[in-house]
Amino acid sequence: MTPLPRTEFAVTRRYVYLNHASAGVLPRSSLAAIETFAREAGESGVVGTFSYDCRMPAYRERIGRFIGARGSEIAMVPNTGSGAHLVALGLDWQPGDEVVLGDDEFPANAVPWIALRRRGVAVRILATARARLTPDLLRREISARTRAVVLSWISYGDGYRHDLAGLAEVAHRSKAFLCVDAMQGLGAFPLDVRAQGVDAVYTGAAKWMLALHGIGFLYVAPSLSERLRLVMPGWRSLHDMWDFHNYAQPFSDEAMRFEGGTPNLIGTLSIVSAIDLFERSGPAAIGNHVLNLTDRLSEGLGSLGAELLTVRDESVSSGIVTFRIPERDNVAIGRELEKQGIITTYRTNSIRISPHGYNTEAEIDAALEALTDLARTRVSA
Numbered sequence: 001m002t003p004l005p006r007t008e009f010a011v012t013r014r015y016v017y018l019n020h021a022s023a024g025v026l027p028r029s030s031l032a033a034i035e036t037f038a039r040e041a042g043e044s045g046v047v048g049t050f051s052y053d054c055r056m057p058a059y060r061e062r063i064g065r066f067i068g069a070r071g072s073e074i075a076m077v078p079n080t081g082s083g084a085h086l087v088a089l090g091l092d093w094q095p096g097d098e099v100v101l102g103d104d105e106f107p108a109n110a111v112p113w114i115a116l117r118r119r120g121v122a123v124r125i126l127a128t129a130r131a132r133l134t135p136d137l138l139r140r141e142i143s144a145r146t147r148a149v150v151l152s153w154i155s156y157g158d159g160y161r162h163d164l165a166g167l168a169e170v171a172h173r174s175k176a177f178l179c180v181d182a183m184q185g186l187g188a189f190p191l192d193v194r195a196q197g198v199d200a201v202y203t204g205a206a207k208w209m210l211a212l213h214g215i216g217f218l219y220v221a222p223s224l225s226e227r228l229r230l231v232m233p234g235w236r237s238l239h240d241m242w243d244f245h246n247y248a249q250p251f252s253d254e255a256m257r258f259e260g261g262t263p264n265l266i267g268t269l270s271i272v273s274a275i276d277l278f279e280r281s282g283p284a285a286i287g288n289h290v291l292n293l294t295d296r297l298s299e300g301l302g303s304l305g306a307e308l309l310t311v312r313d314e315s316v317s318s319g320i321v322t323f324r325i326p327e328r329d330n331v332a333i334g335r336e337l338e339k340q341g342i343i344t345t346y347r348t349n350s351i352r353i354s355p356h357g358y359n360t361e362a363e364i365d366a367a368l369e370a371l372t373d374l375a376r377t378r379v380s381a
Contacts, residue, residue: 004277004281004357005281005358006360008029016359018344018353019343019345020207021184021207021208023206023207023213024187024207027210034212034270037265037269038266049265057071060076063217063271063272063275066278067219068192072256073219073220073255076217076259077215077218079108079214079216080109081108083202083218085112086258087179087228088148089112091148092229093119093121098122098147099113099123099150100124100149100150102125105150105181108183113150122145124141133151134163135163135169138171144174146174147176147177149171151181152182154185155184157352159294159310159319159322162316180198180202185208188318188319188357189287199223200224202218202219203216205217209274211267211273212266214264215268215270217271220258233251233257234260234261235261237252285357286357290319290357291317292361294355297364298310298321301371304368304371305325309350319354319356322350322351322352324351333374342366342367353367
């Protein structure tokens with residue numbers, strides 16, 4: 001038995017799908033909810049869709065509960081980068097302020113912060129090949145100038161899972177904020193933002209959250225929210241958004257003010273539908289299952305002579321395993337796996353496998369068997 005029911009995932013009929021770090025798949029229950037919305041929009045226009053708009057406060061509350069927050073602390077955003085921009089551009093930067101981030105961040109969580117250099121902010125990029133961003137390293141690197149420490153909860157490249165609570169403690173001692181891209185963890189592993197002490201979390205939902213592309217959300221802790229100015233205010237930023245011509249009214253106190261304009265209703269619905277499935281299955285059970293699968297995968301890769309590029313340890317392991325087959329064309333191997341219906345991410349220097357809560361040990365074994373055969377032969381691109 002898998003914690004996420006395999007009957008929810010039509011992809012299992014065609015593929016051994018092990019590529020959630022690249023893009024997730026829609027569960028059947030989410031697809032049904034989305035189809036209902038689309039049909040109501042087509043048949044009834046605003047009469048059909050306005051009820052979804054009225055549910056937005058409840059949707060934000062549902063998302064908030066999923067990460068240990070309040071709905072008033074949640075704003076819907078199109079993607080990870082837009083969430084990062086809202087925080088990066090909204091802070092009241094002073095001359096000499098500094099941002100610290102690693103050199104292994106996906107551009108969505110690097111470019112918005114690096115762009116602050118144009119405003120005179122010092123952006124210091126740490127070389128993660130020498131040392132990962134642990135609390136001990138941060139204690140050595142942080143300074144009185146540091147206003148924000150920026151990182152991914154889980155690295156997209158090799159699956160390294162950061163100690164958010166430990167990093168938050170160090171950052172807060174220096175009066176810095178911890179800002180986190182949760183794209184490669186949320187949906188596979190439970191996250192309690194208050195217990196971890198993070199100040200901002202932003203994520204797109206199209207990977208492990210198993211929702212649509214072009215939708216995500218931003219969590220902002222109250223202590224940070226009151227410091228952020230609105231960089232793109234819109235009609236829904238106002239205290240009473242339905243009082244259309246009262247332009248002088250104040251902005252809302254809730255995080256929804258960061259949304260500005262009309263939210264992506266169908267995208268939000270896809271997130272909430274997926275969360276309902278996660279909650280029925282148990283987020284902790286999903287996380288444990290994913291770790292068991294990647295442990296099994298890592299052990300099997302070691303046996304066939306692959307070089308693991310992912311650090312495996314109880315405290316840092318995740319749902320991502322990156323490796324390469326020495327003296328073999330890894331792109332050619334990845335393409336051959338795809339021909340056999342085993343879907344991974346493959347690049348010139350590595351192959352990345354990322355199973356979710358509906359994948360099985362048999363699927364991991366099938367991938368290992370195929371890799372064993374391919375490692376023995378010289379497949380060509």
